[in-house]
Amino acid sequence: MTSPAPVRLAWLDALRGYAALVVVLFHLSPSVIGTDRHLAIYRHFDAGKYGVLLFFLVSGYVIPMSLERHGSLRRFWIGRLCRIYPAYLAAIAVVVLLSSAGWLAWSESMRHQTVTTALAHVTMMSDLVGVRGAVRVFWTLSYEMTFYLVVSGLFVWRLHRHSAWWAAGLGLTALVFGAGLPNDLLGAGSGARRTTAAILVVLVGLSILAYLKDRLVPAAGAAGIALVLLPAVNGHATRESVVIASWQGILLLAIMFAGTVVYRWQHAQIGGREAAFALTVVALSVIGAHWTHLGTAAALRLWAANVGAVALTFLFAYAMRNRTVPSVFTWLGRISYSLYLLHVIVLLALPRVVPDLGTRGIVFRATAGVAYLLVALVTAWLAYRMVEQPGQRLGRRIAAKLEPRPAGAGSLATQRAAPRTGQGENERQSV
Numbered sequence: 001m002t003s004p005a006p007v008r009l010a011w012l013d014a015l016r017g018y019a020a021l022v023v024v025l026f027h028l029s030p031s032v033i034g035t036d037r038h039l040a041i042y043r044h045f046d047a048g049k050y051g052v053l054l055f056f057l058v059s060g061y062v063i064p065m066s067l068e069r070h071g072s073l074r075r076f077w078i079g080r081l082c083r084i085y086p087a088y089l090a091a092i093a094v095v096v097l098l099s100s101a102g103w104l105a106w107s108e109s110m111r112h113q114t115v116t117t118a119l120a121h122v123t124m125m126s127d128l129v130g131v132r133g134a135v136r137v138f139w140t141l142s143y144e145m146t147f148y149l150v151v152s153g154l155f156v157w158r159l160h161r162h163s164a165w166w167a168a169g170l171g172l173t174a175l176v177f178g179a180g181l182p183n184d185l186l187g188a189g190s191g192a193r194r195t196t197a198a199i200l201v202v203l204v205g206l207s208i209l210a211y212l213k214d215r216l217v218p219a220a221g222a223a224g225i226a227l228v229l230l231p232a233v234n235g236h237a238t239r240e241s242v243v244i245a246s247w248q249g250i251l252l253l254a255i256m257f258a259g260t261v262v263y264r265w266q267h268a269q270i271g272g273r274e275a276a277f278a279l280t281v282v283a284l285s286v287i288g289a290h291w292t293h294l295g296t297a298a299a300l301r302l303w304a305a306n307v308g309a310v311a312l313t314f315l316f317a318y319a320m321r322n323r324t325v326p327s328v329f330t331w332l333g334r335i336s337y338s339l340y341l342l343h344v345i346v347l348l349a350l351p352r353v354v355p356d357l358g359t360r361g362i363v364f365r366a367t368a369g370v371a372y373l374l375v376a377l378v379t380a381w382l383a384y385r386m387v388e389q390p391g392q393r394l395g396r397r398i399a400a401k402l403e404p405r406p407a408g409a410g411s412l413a414t415q416r417a418a419p420r421t422g423q424g425e426n427e428r429q430s431v
Helices: 010-033 033-044 047-070 073-100 106-112 116-125 135-157 161-180 190-213 215-236 246-266 272-294 298-320 327-334 337-354 362-402 414-418 423-429
Strands: none
Touching: 010 033, 010 047, 010 298, 010 327, 010 337, 047 135, 047 246, 047 298, 073 106, 073 337, 073 362, 106 116, 106 337, 116 190, 116 246, 135 190, 135 215, 135 246, 135 272, 161 190, 161 246, 161 272, 190 215, 190 423, 215 246, 246 272, 337 423, 362 423
16 A cells, blocks of 8 residues: 555545545445435435535645636646546546447437547536436546536636635525526437537637636636536536436535635635635535425425535545544545446446345345445555556646746746635645
8 A cells, every 4th residue: 555645634534535435435335225225215315416515625625726826827727637637538438438438328329429428528418418328437637627617617716715605606506596497408309419519629628628728727727617607507418427416516516616715714714704605505405496396394404414514524524624634534535536437337347256146145135235335445556556547647747847846936827826825734735
């Protein structure tokens, strides 16, 4: 086991690793406890969404911290691309290989909308285009990428400190106006989806290129901010989209901005009342939007349970942030991205290895579940060592070559964006 990098925040690593494990166990659950029991639990508590919302909160906390620590959009995007794309491309390659060999079935999107699906994968925005990702869990990356671009745009236009307003505003928009938002304005037909996917490749590609070349950055920033409209009008473009409506897509961005609110409050960039107001609005908006737009008491109970569990988990992790975190949790956090991307592929292979698992006894199913979990963890660890770490090292070399930083000197952007407190631990560290 490798020792954690000194720049890491251990409590965030642990929280991210825990969230990934929850998602893995949620997907494994039907095979071990049976579909009926799984659905019975799901009607009261959606562990999958619980894990994803924790992921989004962590991203909301980490991404502004990373961007402002770098003080440079070029360094930030080099780091991001080399952090997320190698494992993402590796997962796609594994799916293509297994599908070609007949071990996995090609998705309907890949069979009937091949060009659109390929274009959507270039930007990671498959869910917002309305096609299924090569791996089902890719849907969350659509919102991660959108958040990166929006936050970058806010940084360019010196609006990044207004996180509380963004969080509360997006939450209230989903709650109050969500029912009237179009769900498929840009994806109602196959031609529209192909056009949308192509435009996103150009828009996202030119924006990132502008940051890397340090040219036309204000225009790229404006385009990034404008992308907040994409989930507002195309949140459920087709039945292939996991997000059920545009209002739910907006809520996911609000949750990420809620993580940013915690970061800004911790560094005294916003006041406690402002932070508490924004976080309360987001929590109530998530619960209220699902209740009012879905119109059932069951939705109210389910999302109250989901939001309450997410809030308590994050608060507990935050309260323990200065405690020593067991190394197993930080290790799990380091491999969490590969674990999240690859565990479904391993799970899809389980029926071939253990046919008719659902008909076996509970002891056998539990043993198979433990074996699956071990295989998924080992697979993720290998991917982390062989794909993620080399990618991160490559990113550091590219950043050092394109934008060397003199010892002891910070860029103007760093000085402008740096937190105004002396909390040394978080200024020195980033994920």
